[in-house]
Amino acid sequence: MSSHETIIKAEHLVKRYGDFYAVNGVDFEVHRGEVFGLLGPNGAGKTTTLEMLVGLRKPDAGTAWIGEFDIRKDLERIKEVIGVQLQSTTLFELLTVEEILKMYASFYPKHISIPELIEDMILTDKRKSRIKSLSGGQKQRLAIALALVHDPWIIFLDEPTTGLDPQARRTLWDIVLNLKQKGKTIMLTTHYMDEAHVLCDRIAIMDQGKMIALDTPENLVKNLQSDSAVEFRIDESAPFHLEEIKGVTQIGGHKDVQVLYTDNLQETLTSLIETASEKGLKLTDLQTRTATLEDVFIHMTGRSLREG
Amino acid sequence: MRAYWQLTLAQLRIFLRNRQVLFWTLAFPIFLMVMLGSFLGNGNGMSVTIGYVDQDHSPQSKQLADILKKNEAISLEKTSSKKDALDQLKQGDVQLVVEVPKGYEKRMKNSSQNEKPFTLPVFYNETDMAVSQIGQQLVYNAVDAVSKQKADYKPAVVINPKGVEALNLRYIDFLVPGIVAMMILSNNMNGVAGQIASWRERGILRRMQGTTLKAHTFIAAQITARLMLNGLQALIVLMVARLVFDVEVRGSWLTLVSFVILGTLAFMAIGFIIAGIAKTPESAGPIAGFLSFPMLFLGGVFFPIKNMPEFLQPIVHILPIAHLTTALRETMNVGATFMSLGTEALVLGGWIIGAFIVASLTFKWE
Ligand SMILES: Nc1ncnc2c1ncn2[C@@H]1O[C@H](COP(=O)(O)OP(=O)(O)O)[C@@H](O)[C@H]1O
Ligand SMILES: [Mg+2]
Numbered sequence: 001m002s003s004h005e006t007i008i009k010a011e012h013l014v015k016r017y018g019d020f021y022a023v024n025g026v027d028f029e030v031h032r033g034e035v036f037g038l039l040g041p042n043g044a045g046k047t048t049t050l051e052m053l054v055g056l057r058k059p060d061a062g063t064a065w066i067g068e069f070d071i072r073k074d075l076e077r078i079k080e081v082i083g084v085q086l087q088s089t090t091l092f093e094l095l096t097v098e099e100i101l102k103m104y105a106s107f108y109p110k111h112i113s114i115p116e117l118i119e120d121m122i123l124t125d126k127r128k129s130r131i132k133s134l135s136g137g138q139k140q141r142l143a144i145a146l147a148l149v150h151d152p153w154i155i156f157l158d159e160p161t162t163g164l165d166p167q168a169r170r171t172l173w174d175i176v177l178n179l180k181q182k183g184k185t186i187m188l189t190t191h192y193m194d195e196a197h198v199l200c201d202r203i204a205i206m207d208q209g210k211m212i213a214l215d216t217p218e219n220l221v222k223n224l225q226s227d228s229a230v231e232f233r234i235d236e237s238a239p240f241h242l243e244e245i246k247g248v249t250q251i252g253g254h255k256d257v258q259v260l261y262t263d264n265l266q267e268t269l270t271s272l273i274e275t276a277s278e279k280g281l282k283l284t285d286l287q288t289r290t291a292t293l294e295d296v297f298i299h300m301t302g303r304s305l306r307e308g
Numbered sequence: 309m310r311a312y313w314q315l316t317l318a319q320l321r322i323f324l325r326n327r328q329v330l331f332w333t334l335a336f337p338i339f340l341m342v343m344l345g346s347f348l349g350n351g352n353g354m355s356v357t358i359g360y361v362d363q364d365h366s367p368q369s370k371q372l373a374d375i376l377k378k379n380e381a382i383s384l385e386k387t388s389s390k391k392d393a394l395d396q397l398k399q400g401d402v403q404l405v406v407e408v409p410k411g412y413e414k415r416m417k418n419s420s421q422n423e424k425p426f427t428l429p430v431f432y433n434e435t436d437m438a439v440s441q442i443g444q445q446l447v448y449n450a451v452d453a454v455s456k457q458k459a460d461y462k463p464a465v466v467i468n469p470k471g472v473e474a475l476n477l478r479y480i481d482f483l484v485p486g487i488v489a490m491m492i493l494s495n496n497m498n499g500v501a502g503q504i505a506s507w508r509e510r511g512i513l514r515r516m517q518g519t520t521l522k523a524h525t526f527i528a529a530q531i532t533a534r535l536m537l538n539g540l541q542a543l544i545v546l547m548v549a550r551l552v553f554d555v556e557v558r559g560s561w562l563t564l565v566s567f568v569i570l571g572t573l574a575f576m577a578i579g580f581i582i583a584g585i586a587k588t589p590e591s592a593g594p595i596a597g598f599l600s601f602p603m604l605f606l607g608g609v610f611f612p613i614k615n616m617p618e619f620l621q622p623i624v625h626i627l628p629i630a631h632l633t634t635a636l637r638e639t640m641n642v643g644a645t646f647m648s649l650g651t652e653a654l655v656l657g658g659w660i661i662g663a664f665i666v667a668s669l670t671f672k673w674e
Contacts, residue, residue: 054518055518056514056517056518056674076520079518079519079520080520084515084518086511086514086515086518088511089511089512089514089515090510090511090512091512091515092318092322092512094321094322094325094326095318095321095322099318099321100318102314103314103315103317103318104519106310106311106313106314106315107311107516107519107520107521108519108520109520130325146515150519
C-alpha cells in the first residue's frame with residue numbers, strides 16, 4: 001500500500017500554446033508507491049502535464065518537484081530516477097529488442113539485468129527480433145522495458161494501452177500491477193475509465209486543461225450524488241422530455257444513447273416506462289447499472305469521455 | 309563512453325541492415341563511374357597547357373622543356389616574351405607559365421651543396437585552382453627529375469623514382485576522385501540531414517532526450533559511425549575503379565584517407581545544420597538537394613573547375629566540394645603530398661569548425 005510520503009508535487013502547472021491553455025493551473029501530489037492516474041478525454045492536457053513533469057516541455061508557469069528536485073533546475077538528476085514511456089514514440093526499427101535495451105542501458109550510470117527485464121516484459125521469445133516485426137502490444141512492452149532499464153523510482157506511462165487489443169491490455173495491466181508490487185511509483189494517463197479503475201490508487205480527472213476531481217476511484221463514484229444509471233435508446237427525435245421522468249438527478253448520454261442518473265432506480269424506471277408507453281414510443285437496449293467513473297465524468301462535465 | 313560505443317554500434321547496424329540505402333549509396337556512384345568512364349574514359353580529358361618562357365636558351369633549359377613535353381598530360385607552348393605568356397595565362401589560354409631566367413644553366417652547373425636551391429618562377433591563375441595546382445605538381449615533378457639527375461652521384465637522396473612519364477591522365481582518372489567527393493557530399497550532407505530530421509519527426513530523438521544521454525555523445529557517435537561507413541564506401545569505389553579502369557592512387561593513402569575524413573566531417577556538419585533548420589523531414593531533403601545539386605556541378609566533380617563561367621569562379625572557390633575534389637584529385641592523379649595541399653586542408657578545416665559551431669547552436673532534439 002502507499003504511504004503518504006509525497007514523491008511528486010505539482011504546483012500550478014501551466015502550459016500555453018499561443019493563447020490556448022493546454023494545461024491551465026494544475027496542482028496535485030503523488031505518493032510514493034501508488035499508481036496515480038490522469039484520466040480525461042483526448043485533448044484534456046494529460047500528455048502535456050506528464051511531459052512537463054519529465055522535462056520534455058517547459059511549463060509557462062508553476063513548477064513541480066520530483067523527490068527534492070525541481071523540474072526547472074535539476075532535470076539531469078531527475079532523469080536518473082524517472083523512467084518514461086511516451087505516447088508517440090517510435091524506436092529504431094532495425095535494431096533488435098536486446099540491442100535497443102543495451103543501448104538505452106548504456107545511457108545511464110547503472111542498469112538492471114537485461115535478460116531479466118526482457119523476461120519480466122514477456123519478450124524472451126522476441127529478444128532477437130527486430131523492433132519492426134513486433135506486434136503493438138510487444139512494442140508497448142518494449143517501450144515500458146526501456147523506461148525501466150535503469151531501475152527508476154518513478155515510472156511515467158502515457159496511454160500505455162491505447163490501441164491495444166483486450167488481451168494485450170490485460171497483459172499490460174498485470175505488468176503495471178507487478179511494478180507497483182515491487183514498490184515503484186507509477187503515474188499513468190488513460191482515457192479508459194475501466195483501466196483507471198482497475199489500476200489506479202488515485203485518479204485525477206482532467207478536462208480542458210484543468211483538474212476537475214482527484215480521489216480514489218471508490219470515492220469518486222461514491223461522491224456522485226446518483227448511484228444508478230439507466231441507459232436506453234429511443235426512436236427518432238420524438239417529443240420526449242426526459243426531465244419529466246421522476247427521480248432523475250442528471251441527464252447524460254452520447255449519440256443516440258440516453259443516460260439518466262438517479263438515486264431511486266425503481267421510481268425512475270417505472271416513470272420512464274410509463275411515459276414511453278403513454279407517448280407510444282419504443283425503448284430499446286434498456287439497461288440499468290451502478291454508476292461508474294465514466295458517469296462521474298459525464299456528471300461533472302456534461303460530456304462523455306469518448307467525445308473528446 | 310559506453311553510450312558512445314553503443315550508439316556508434318547502433319548506427320552501424322542500422323546502416324548495414326538498411327539494404328536499400330546501402331545498395332543505392334554504393335550502386336549509384338559505381339554506376340555513374342562505369343557509365344561515364346566507359347563513354348569518355350579513353351579520351352584525354354585532362355591536359356595542362358603550360359607556357360614556357362625560355363630566356364636562357366641553354367641545353368639545360370632545353371632539357372627541362374623536353375622532360376615536360378614528354379608528359380602526355382602537358383602540352384608545352386613556347387613563348388619568347390614573358391608579357392605575352394602572362395597575358396595568355398590571364399585569358400586562360402595557358403594554365404601555367406614557367407619562366408626559365410637567364411643564368412639558369414650557369415647556376416645549375418656551379419651549384420654546390422651548401423648553396424640554396426635554384427628558384428624557378430612559375431606563374432598561375434588563382435581562379436583556375438584545380439588545373440593550375442595539377443600543373444604545378446607536374447612542373448615540380450619535372451624539376452625534381454632534373455635535380456635528381458644532377459644529384460645522381462649522391463644516391464642518399466633518392467626521391468620517388470617514378471618519373472613524370474608515368475603520368476598519363478585520362479578522363480576516368482579525373483572522374484574517380486570526383487565521384488568519391490560526390491559520395492562524401494551526398495552520403496553525409498543529405499544522409500545526415502534526412503536521417504536526423506526523420507528521427508526527430510518520429511520522436512526517436514525526443515525519447516532519448518528523456519534519458520541522461522548528452523547531445524554531444526549522440527553527435528560524436530554519429531560522426532564516428534559515418535566516418536567508418538564512408539571510409540569503407542570510398543574504399544570500395546576506389547577498388548572498383550582500380551579493377552575496372554586501372555585507376556591508381558599515386559599519392560599516399562594516408563593523405564587520401566585524411567581528405568576523405570576532412571570531407572566527411574565538413575559535409576556532416578553541414579548536414580546537421582540542415583537538419584537543425586529544417587522544420588519537417590520533408591523539407592530537409594529538398595534543402596539538402598538544393599545545396600548539393602549546384603555543388604556537384606560547380607565543384608569540379610564532373611568537369612574541371614576551369615570550365616566554369618567566370619562569374620561563378622569566386623563562389624566555386626569557397627565551396628568545400630571544390631577543395632575536396634581538388635585535394636582528392638591531386639593526391640590520386642599527381643601524387644601530391646598532404647603538405648602541398650595545405651590550402652585545401654585549411655579551407656575544409658574552416659568549414660568543419662564553422663559548420664559544427666553553427667550545428668551545435670541549431671541542434672534540437674525535437
Ligand atoms: N505542441 C503543441 N502545439 C499546440 N497545441 C498543442 C501542442 N501540444 C498539445 N497541444 C494541444 O493541447 C491540448 C492538450 O493536448 P494533450 O496534452 O496532448 O492532451 P491529451 O494527452 O490529454 O490527449 C490539445 O488541445 C492539443 O491540441
Ligand atoms: Mg495524450
